[in-house]
Amino acid sequence: MSKTYGYCRISTKQQNIERQVRNIQLAYEDAIIVKEAYTGTKVEGRKEFTKLLKAVKAGDTIVFDSVSRMSRNAEDGVNLYMELFNRNINLVFLKEGYINTDVYRSKLDINLPTTDSEIANMYLKTTEQVLMLLAKEQIIIAFGQAQKEVDDLRERTSQGIETARRNGKQIGQEQGAKLVTKKSIQAKEQIIKYSKDFKGTLNDIAVMKLVGIARNTYYKYKREIVEKQGNK
Known part of the structure:
Protein backbone atom coordinates (compact mmCIF):
# COMPACT_ATOMS: atom_id res chain seq x y z
CA MET A 1 0.00 0.00 0.00
CA SER A 2 1.41 3.38 -1.01
CA LYS A 3 2.11 6.04 1.61
CA THR A 4 1.95 9.82 1.60
CA TYR A 5 4.59 11.83 3.44
CA GLY A 6 4.64 15.52 4.19
CA TYR A 7 8.12 17.02 4.52
CA CYS A 8 8.39 20.26 6.51
CA ARG A 9 11.65 22.16 6.94
CA ILE A 10 12.68 25.34 8.71
CA SER A 11 16.11 26.97 8.86
CA THR A 12 16.28 27.33 12.64
CA LYS A 13 14.48 25.78 15.59
CA GLN A 14 13.22 29.24 16.52
CA GLN A 15 11.05 29.41 13.39
CA ASN A 16 7.49 28.07 13.37
CA ILE A 17 7.06 24.94 11.29
CA GLU A 18 3.35 24.50 11.98
CA ARG A 19 2.20 26.58 9.00
CA GLN A 20 3.79 24.06 6.66
CA VAL A 21 2.28 21.16 8.62
CA ARG A 22 -1.16 22.77 8.50
CA ASN A 23 -1.02 23.43 4.75
CA ILE A 24 0.01 19.84 3.99
CA GLN A 25 -2.58 18.28 6.29
CA LEU A 26 -5.35 20.42 4.79
CA ALA A 27 -4.54 18.94 1.39
CA TYR A 28 -3.50 15.45 2.56
CA GLU A 29 -5.14 14.63 5.87
CA ASP A 30 -3.40 11.26 6.29
CA ALA A 31 0.09 12.45 5.37
CA ILE A 32 2.90 11.20 7.60
CA ILE A 33 4.62 14.41 8.67
CA VAL A 34 8.42 14.59 8.74
CA LYS A 35 9.86 17.71 10.43
CA GLU A 36 13.37 19.09 10.23
CA ALA A 37 15.31 22.20 11.26
CA TYR A 38 18.29 22.65 8.96
CA THR A 39 20.25 25.67 7.83
CA GLY A 40 21.61 25.46 4.30
CA THR A 41 20.53 25.17 0.70
CA LYS A 42 21.80 21.71 -0.19
CA VAL A 43 20.02 18.39 0.29
CA GLU A 44 23.12 16.71 1.69
CA GLY A 45 23.27 16.91 5.49
CA ARG A 46 19.53 16.81 6.18
CA LYS A 47 19.23 13.72 8.36
CA GLU A 48 15.44 13.42 8.42
CA PHE A 49 15.11 14.06 4.69
CA THR A 50 17.82 11.49 3.97
CA LYS A 51 15.90 8.92 6.04
CA LEU A 52 12.73 9.76 4.12
CA LEU A 53 14.41 9.36 0.74
CA LYS A 54 15.61 5.91 1.80
CA ALA A 55 12.17 4.92 3.12
CA VAL A 56 9.97 5.92 0.15
CA LYS A 57 9.03 3.27 -2.38
CA ALA A 58 7.61 3.37 -5.88
CA GLY A 59 4.07 4.72 -5.75
CA ASP A 60 4.63 6.73 -2.55
CA THR A 61 4.08 10.47 -2.45
CA ILE A 62 6.11 13.26 -0.84
CA VAL A 63 4.27 16.56 -0.31
CA PHE A 64 6.08 19.89 0.15
CA ASP A 65 4.56 23.22 1.05
CA SER A 66 6.78 24.77 -1.62
CA VAL A 67 9.67 23.80 -3.89
CA SER A 68 12.11 25.63 -1.59
CA ARG A 69 11.39 23.09 1.18
CA MET A 70 12.78 20.34 -1.06
CA SER A 71 15.85 22.30 -2.17
CA ARG A 72 17.03 25.89 -2.50
CA ASN A 73 19.91 24.83 -4.69
CA ALA A 74 18.81 24.68 -8.32
CA GLU A 75 21.14 21.92 -9.50
CA ASP A 76 20.52 19.70 -6.47
CA GLY A 77 16.77 20.24 -6.72
CA VAL A 78 16.44 19.35 -10.39
CA ASN A 79 18.71 16.30 -10.06
CA LEU A 80 16.79 15.00 -7.05
CA TYR A 81 13.45 15.65 -8.76
CA MET A 82 14.47 13.60 -11.78
CA GLU A 83 15.93 10.84 -9.60
CA LEU A 84 12.70 10.49 -7.61
CA PHE A 85 10.59 10.76 -10.77
CA ASN A 86 12.53 7.88 -12.30
CA ARG A 87 11.95 5.89 -9.09
CA ASN A 88 8.22 6.47 -9.62
CA ILE A 89 7.93 8.59 -6.46
CA ASN A 90 5.16 11.18 -6.70
CA LEU A 91 6.15 14.74 -5.78
CA VAL A 92 3.59 17.38 -4.85
CA PHE A 93 4.38 21.07 -4.37
CA LEU A 94 1.41 22.94 -2.94
CA LYS A 95 2.57 26.37 -4.13
CA GLU A 96 4.00 25.23 -7.47
CA GLY A 97 1.52 22.60 -8.56
CA TYR A 98 2.49 23.09 -12.20
CA ILE A 99 5.67 21.04 -11.59
CA ASN A 100 4.07 18.17 -9.67
CA THR A 101 5.30 14.86 -11.06
CA ASP A 102 1.83 13.92 -12.34
CA VAL A 103 1.79 17.12 -14.42
CA TYR A 104 5.28 16.43 -15.74
CA ARG A 105 4.39 12.81 -16.44
CA SER A 106 1.27 13.81 -18.38
CA LYS A 107 3.37 16.07 -20.63
CA LEU A 108 5.79 13.22 -21.31
CA ASP A 109 2.92 10.94 -22.31
CA ILE A 110 1.98 13.08 -25.31
CA ASN A 111 1.24 10.87 -28.31
CA LEU A 112 0.60 12.97 -31.36
CA PRO A 113 -1.06 11.06 -34.21
CA THR A 114 1.23 9.86 -36.96
CA THR A 115 0.56 10.36 -40.65
CA ASP A 116 1.65 8.82 -43.93
CA SER A 117 3.98 11.75 -44.49
CA GLU A 118 7.56 11.21 -43.32
CA ILE A 119 8.12 14.97 -43.09
CA ALA A 120 4.94 15.45 -41.05
CA ASN A 121 5.94 12.65 -38.67
CA MET A 122 9.37 14.21 -38.21
CA TYR A 123 7.66 17.50 -37.39
CA LEU A 124 5.34 15.80 -34.87
CA LYS A 125 8.28 14.00 -33.24
CA THR A 126 10.15 17.28 -32.94
CA THR A 127 7.04 18.89 -31.43
CA GLU A 128 6.87 16.14 -28.79
CA GLN A 129 10.52 16.66 -27.90
CA VAL A 130 10.04 20.42 -27.61
CA LEU A 131 7.04 19.97 -25.32
CA MET A 132 9.06 17.60 -23.12
CA LEU A 133 11.92 20.10 -22.92
CA LEU A 134 9.49 22.89 -22.03
CA ALA A 135 8.02 20.73 -19.25
CA LYS A 136 11.49 20.09 -17.78
CA GLU A 137 12.33 23.78 -18.17
CA GLN A 138 9.46 24.63 -15.84
CA ILE A 139 11.04 22.41 -13.17
CA ILE A 140 14.44 24.03 -13.69
CA ILE A 141 12.92 27.52 -13.43
CA ALA A 142 11.07 26.67 -10.20
CA PHE A 143 14.20 25.45 -8.42
CA GLY A 144 16.18 28.29 -9.92
CA GLN A 145 13.74 30.78 -8.40
CA ALA A 146 14.11 29.13 -4.99
CA GLN A 147 17.89 29.52 -5.22
CA LYS A 148 17.53 33.13 -6.43
CA GLU A 149 15.56 33.98 -3.29
CA VAL A 150 18.46 32.73 -1.16
CA ASP A 151 21.03 34.57 -3.24
CA ASP A 152 19.00 37.79 -3.11
CA LEU A 153 18.63 37.54 0.66
CA ARG A 154 22.38 37.05 1.10
CA GLU A 155 23.06 40.03 -1.17
CA ARG A 156 20.61 42.27 0.73
CA THR A 157 22.14 41.19 4.04
CA SER A 158 25.66 41.87 2.77
CA GLN A 159 24.64 45.29 1.46
CA GLY A 160 22.87 46.12 4.72
CA ILE A 161 25.95 45.25 6.76
CA GLU A 162 28.20 47.31 4.49
CA THR A 163 25.82 50.28 4.69
CA ALA A 164 25.72 50.04 8.48
CA ARG A 165 29.52 49.94 8.65
CA ARG A 166 29.83 53.01 6.45
CA ASN A 167 27.39 54.81 8.73
CA GLY A 168 29.58 53.97 11.73
CA LYS A 169 27.26 51.41 13.29
CA GLN A 170 28.64 48.50 15.33
CA ILE A 171 28.18 45.15 13.58
CA GLY A 172 27.90 42.27 16.04
CA GLN A 173 29.13 42.31 19.61
CA GLU A 174 31.79 44.87 20.52
CA GLN A 175 35.22 43.44 21.31
CA GLY A 176 35.54 42.80 25.03
CA ALA A 177 31.79 43.05 25.63
CA LYS A 178 30.27 40.43 27.91
CA LEU A 179 27.51 38.25 26.49
CA VAL A 180 24.56 38.39 28.88
CA THR A 181 21.96 35.63 28.72
Missing part, protein backbone atom coordinates in the same frame (compact mmCIF):
# COMPACT_ATOMS: atom_id res chain seq x y z
CA LYS A 182 19.12 34.55 30.96
CA LYS A 183 21.13 31.46 31.92
CA SER A 184 24.22 33.49 32.88
CA ILE A 185 22.14 35.88 34.99
CA GLN A 186 20.54 33.01 36.88
CA ALA A 187 23.90 31.29 37.40
CA LYS A 188 25.46 34.46 38.81
CA GLU A 189 22.53 34.95 41.18
CA GLN A 190 23.06 31.43 42.53
CA ILE A 191 26.82 31.96 42.87
CA ILE A 192 26.21 35.10 44.92
CA LYS A 193 23.63 33.28 47.02
CA TYR A 194 25.65 30.12 47.79
CA SER A 195 29.37 30.99 47.47
CA LYS A 196 31.21 31.76 50.72
CA ASP A 197 32.99 34.52 48.82
CA PHE A 198 29.69 36.39 48.66
CA LYS A 199 26.55 35.68 50.69
CA GLY A 200 26.71 31.90 51.08
CA THR A 201 28.66 29.23 52.92
CA LEU A 202 29.72 26.77 50.16
CA ASN A 203 33.16 26.38 48.60
CA ASP A 204 33.78 26.69 44.87
CA ILE A 205 33.48 22.98 44.03
CA ALA A 206 30.17 22.67 45.87
CA VAL A 207 28.75 25.73 44.12
CA MET A 208 29.86 24.46 40.70
CA LYS A 209 27.98 21.20 41.29
CA LEU A 210 24.93 22.97 42.67
CA VAL A 211 24.68 25.48 39.83
CA GLY A 212 25.68 22.90 37.20
CA ILE A 213 28.31 24.85 35.27
CA ALA A 214 31.86 24.09 34.12
CA ARG A 215 34.91 25.21 36.10
CA ASN A 216 36.05 27.83 33.56
CA THR A 217 32.56 29.28 33.28
CA TYR A 218 32.20 29.39 37.06
CA TYR A 219 35.39 31.38 37.61
CA LYS A 220 34.56 33.63 34.67
CA TYR A 221 31.21 34.47 36.27
CA LYS A 222 32.90 35.06 39.64
CA ARG A 223 35.30 37.56 38.08
CA GLU A 224 32.45 39.37 36.39
CA ILE A 225 30.51 39.51 39.67
CA VAL A 226 33.51 40.99 41.48
CA GLU A 227 34.09 43.52 38.67
CA LYS A 228 30.48 44.59 38.76
CA GLN A 229 30.42 44.97 42.54
CA GLY A 230 33.70 46.92 42.40
CA ASN A 231 32.17 49.39 39.95
CA LYS A 232 29.22 50.18 42.18
Whole structure:
Protein backbone atom coordinates (compact mmCIF):
# COMPACT_ATOMS: atom_id res chain seq x y z
CA MET A 1 0.00 0.00 0.00
CA SER A 2 1.41 3.38 -1.01
CA LYS A 3 2.11 6.04 1.61
CA THR A 4 1.95 9.82 1.60
CA TYR A 5 4.59 11.83 3.44
CA GLY A 6 4.64 15.52 4.19
CA TYR A 7 8.12 17.02 4.52
CA CYS A 8 8.39 20.26 6.51
CA ARG A 9 11.65 22.16 6.94
CA ILE A 10 12.68 25.34 8.71
CA SER A 11 16.11 26.97 8.86
CA THR A 12 16.28 27.33 12.64
CA LYS A 13 14.48 25.78 15.59
CA GLN A 14 13.22 29.24 16.52
CA GLN A 15 11.05 29.41 13.39
CA ASN A 16 7.49 28.07 13.37
CA ILE A 17 7.06 24.94 11.29
CA GLU A 18 3.35 24.50 11.98
CA ARG A 19 2.20 26.58 9.00
CA GLN A 20 3.79 24.06 6.66
CA VAL A 21 2.28 21.16 8.62
CA ARG A 22 -1.16 22.77 8.50
CA ASN A 23 -1.02 23.43 4.75
CA ILE A 24 0.01 19.84 3.99
CA GLN A 25 -2.58 18.28 6.29
CA LEU A 26 -5.35 20.42 4.79
CA ALA A 27 -4.54 18.94 1.39
CA TYR A 28 -3.50 15.45 2.56
CA GLU A 29 -5.14 14.63 5.87
CA ASP A 30 -3.40 11.26 6.29
CA ALA A 31 0.09 12.45 5.37
CA ILE A 32 2.90 11.20 7.60
CA ILE A 33 4.62 14.41 8.67
CA VAL A 34 8.42 14.59 8.74
CA LYS A 35 9.86 17.71 10.43
CA GLU A 36 13.37 19.09 10.23
CA ALA A 37 15.31 22.20 11.26
CA TYR A 38 18.29 22.65 8.96
CA THR A 39 20.25 25.67 7.83
CA GLY A 40 21.61 25.46 4.30
CA THR A 41 20.53 25.17 0.70
CA LYS A 42 21.80 21.71 -0.19
CA VAL A 43 20.02 18.39 0.29
CA GLU A 44 23.12 16.71 1.69
CA GLY A 45 23.27 16.91 5.49
CA ARG A 46 19.53 16.81 6.18
CA LYS A 47 19.23 13.72 8.36
CA GLU A 48 15.44 13.42 8.42
CA PHE A 49 15.11 14.06 4.69
CA THR A 50 17.82 11.49 3.97
CA LYS A 51 15.90 8.92 6.04
CA LEU A 52 12.73 9.76 4.12
CA LEU A 53 14.41 9.36 0.74
CA LYS A 54 15.61 5.91 1.80
CA ALA A 55 12.17 4.92 3.12
CA VAL A 56 9.97 5.92 0.15
CA LYS A 57 9.03 3.27 -2.38
CA ALA A 58 7.61 3.37 -5.88
CA GLY A 59 4.07 4.72 -5.75
CA ASP A 60 4.63 6.73 -2.55
CA THR A 61 4.08 10.47 -2.45
CA ILE A 62 6.11 13.26 -0.84
CA VAL A 63 4.27 16.56 -0.31
CA PHE A 64 6.08 19.89 0.15
CA ASP A 65 4.56 23.22 1.05
CA SER A 66 6.78 24.77 -1.62
CA VAL A 67 9.67 23.80 -3.89
CA SER A 68 12.11 25.63 -1.59
CA ARG A 69 11.39 23.09 1.18
CA MET A 70 12.78 20.34 -1.06
CA SER A 71 15.85 22.30 -2.17
CA ARG A 72 17.03 25.89 -2.50
CA ASN A 73 19.91 24.83 -4.69
CA ALA A 74 18.81 24.68 -8.32
CA GLU A 75 21.14 21.92 -9.50
CA ASP A 76 20.52 19.70 -6.47
CA GLY A 77 16.77 20.24 -6.72
CA VAL A 78 16.44 19.35 -10.39
CA ASN A 79 18.71 16.30 -10.06
CA LEU A 80 16.79 15.00 -7.05
CA TYR A 81 13.45 15.65 -8.76
CA MET A 82 14.47 13.60 -11.78
CA GLU A 83 15.93 10.84 -9.60
CA LEU A 84 12.70 10.49 -7.61
CA PHE A 85 10.59 10.76 -10.77
CA ASN A 86 12.53 7.88 -12.30
CA ARG A 87 11.95 5.89 -9.09
CA ASN A 88 8.22 6.47 -9.62
CA ILE A 89 7.93 8.59 -6.46
CA ASN A 90 5.16 11.18 -6.70
CA LEU A 91 6.15 14.74 -5.78
CA VAL A 92 3.59 17.38 -4.85
CA PHE A 93 4.38 21.07 -4.37
CA LEU A 94 1.41 22.94 -2.94
CA LYS A 95 2.57 26.37 -4.13
CA GLU A 96 4.00 25.23 -7.47
CA GLY A 97 1.52 22.60 -8.56
CA TYR A 98 2.49 23.09 -12.20
CA ILE A 99 5.67 21.04 -11.59
CA ASN A 100 4.07 18.17 -9.67
CA THR A 101 5.30 14.86 -11.06
CA ASP A 102 1.83 13.92 -12.34
CA VAL A 103 1.79 17.12 -14.42
CA TYR A 104 5.28 16.43 -15.74
CA ARG A 105 4.39 12.81 -16.44
CA SER A 106 1.27 13.81 -18.38
CA LYS A 107 3.37 16.07 -20.63
CA LEU A 108 5.79 13.22 -21.31
CA ASP A 109 2.92 10.94 -22.31
CA ILE A 110 1.98 13.08 -25.31
CA ASN A 111 1.24 10.87 -28.31
CA LEU A 112 0.60 12.97 -31.36
CA PRO A 113 -1.06 11.06 -34.21
CA THR A 114 1.23 9.86 -36.96
CA THR A 115 0.56 10.36 -40.65
CA ASP A 116 1.65 8.82 -43.93
CA SER A 117 3.98 11.75 -44.49
CA GLU A 118 7.56 11.21 -43.32
CA ILE A 119 8.12 14.97 -43.09
CA ALA A 120 4.94 15.45 -41.05
CA ASN A 121 5.94 12.65 -38.67
CA MET A 122 9.37 14.21 -38.21
CA TYR A 123 7.66 17.50 -37.39
CA LEU A 124 5.34 15.80 -34.87
CA LYS A 125 8.28 14.00 -33.24
CA THR A 126 10.15 17.28 -32.94
CA THR A 127 7.04 18.89 -31.43
CA GLU A 128 6.87 16.14 -28.79
CA GLN A 129 10.52 16.66 -27.90
CA VAL A 130 10.04 20.42 -27.61
CA LEU A 131 7.04 19.97 -25.32
CA MET A 132 9.06 17.60 -23.12
CA LEU A 133 11.92 20.10 -22.92
CA LEU A 134 9.49 22.89 -22.03
CA ALA A 135 8.02 20.73 -19.25
CA LYS A 136 11.49 20.09 -17.78
CA GLU A 137 12.33 23.78 -18.17
CA GLN A 138 9.46 24.63 -15.84
CA ILE A 139 11.04 22.41 -13.17
CA ILE A 140 14.44 24.03 -13.69
CA ILE A 141 12.92 27.52 -13.43
CA ALA A 142 11.07 26.67 -10.20
CA PHE A 143 14.20 25.45 -8.42
CA GLY A 144 16.18 28.29 -9.92
CA GLN A 145 13.74 30.78 -8.40
CA ALA A 146 14.11 29.13 -4.99
CA GLN A 147 17.89 29.52 -5.22
CA LYS A 148 17.53 33.13 -6.43
CA GLU A 149 15.56 33.98 -3.29
CA VAL A 150 18.46 32.73 -1.16
CA ASP A 151 21.03 34.57 -3.24
CA ASP A 152 19.00 37.79 -3.11
CA LEU A 153 18.63 37.54 0.66
CA ARG A 154 22.38 37.05 1.10
CA GLU A 155 23.06 40.03 -1.17
CA ARG A 156 20.61 42.27 0.73
CA THR A 157 22.14 41.19 4.04
CA SER A 158 25.66 41.87 2.77
CA GLN A 159 24.64 45.29 1.46
CA GLY A 160 22.87 46.12 4.72
CA ILE A 161 25.95 45.25 6.76
CA GLU A 162 28.20 47.31 4.49
CA THR A 163 25.82 50.28 4.69
CA ALA A 164 25.72 50.04 8.48
CA ARG A 165 29.52 49.94 8.65
CA ARG A 166 29.83 53.01 6.45
CA ASN A 167 27.39 54.81 8.73
CA GLY A 168 29.58 53.97 11.73
CA LYS A 169 27.26 51.41 13.29
CA GLN A 170 28.64 48.50 15.33
CA ILE A 171 28.18 45.15 13.58
CA GLY A 172 27.90 42.27 16.04
CA GLN A 173 29.13 42.31 19.61
CA GLU A 174 31.79 44.87 20.52
CA GLN A 175 35.22 43.44 21.31
CA GLY A 176 35.54 42.80 25.03
CA ALA A 177 31.79 43.05 25.63
CA LYS A 178 30.27 40.43 27.91
CA LEU A 179 27.51 38.25 26.49
CA VAL A 180 24.56 38.39 28.88
CA THR A 181 21.96 35.63 28.72
CA LYS A 182 19.12 34.55 30.96
CA LYS A 183 21.13 31.46 31.92
CA SER A 184 24.22 33.49 32.88
CA ILE A 185 22.14 35.88 34.99
CA GLN A 186 20.54 33.01 36.88
CA ALA A 187 23.90 31.29 37.40
CA LYS A 188 25.46 34.46 38.81
CA GLU A 189 22.53 34.95 41.18
CA GLN A 190 23.06 31.43 42.53
CA ILE A 191 26.82 31.96 42.87
CA ILE A 192 26.21 35.10 44.92
CA LYS A 193 23.63 33.28 47.02
CA TYR A 194 25.65 30.12 47.79
CA SER A 195 29.37 30.99 47.47
CA LYS A 196 31.21 31.76 50.72
CA ASP A 197 32.99 34.52 48.82
CA PHE A 198 29.69 36.39 48.66
CA LYS A 199 26.55 35.68 50.69
CA GLY A 200 26.71 31.90 51.08
CA THR A 201 28.66 29.23 52.92
CA LEU A 202 29.72 26.77 50.16
CA ASN A 203 33.16 26.38 48.60
CA ASP A 204 33.78 26.69 44.87
CA ILE A 205 33.48 22.98 44.03
CA ALA A 206 30.17 22.67 45.87
CA VAL A 207 28.75 25.73 44.12
CA MET A 208 29.86 24.46 40.70
CA LYS A 209 27.98 21.20 41.29
CA LEU A 210 24.93 22.97 42.67
CA VAL A 211 24.68 25.48 39.83
CA GLY A 212 25.68 22.90 37.20
CA ILE A 213 28.31 24.85 35.27
CA ALA A 214 31.86 24.09 34.12
CA ARG A 215 34.91 25.21 36.10
CA ASN A 216 36.05 27.83 33.56
CA THR A 217 32.56 29.28 33.28
CA TYR A 218 32.20 29.39 37.06
CA TYR A 219 35.39 31.38 37.61
CA LYS A 220 34.56 33.63 34.67
CA TYR A 221 31.21 34.47 36.27
CA LYS A 222 32.90 35.06 39.64
CA ARG A 223 35.30 37.56 38.08
CA GLU A 224 32.45 39.37 36.39
CA ILE A 225 30.51 39.51 39.67
CA VAL A 226 33.51 40.99 41.48
CA GLU A 227 34.09 43.52 38.67
CA LYS A 228 30.48 44.59 38.76
CA GLN A 229 30.42 44.97 42.54
CA GLY A 230 33.70 46.92 42.40
CA ASN A 231 32.17 49.39 39.95
CA LYS A 232 29.22 50.18 42.18
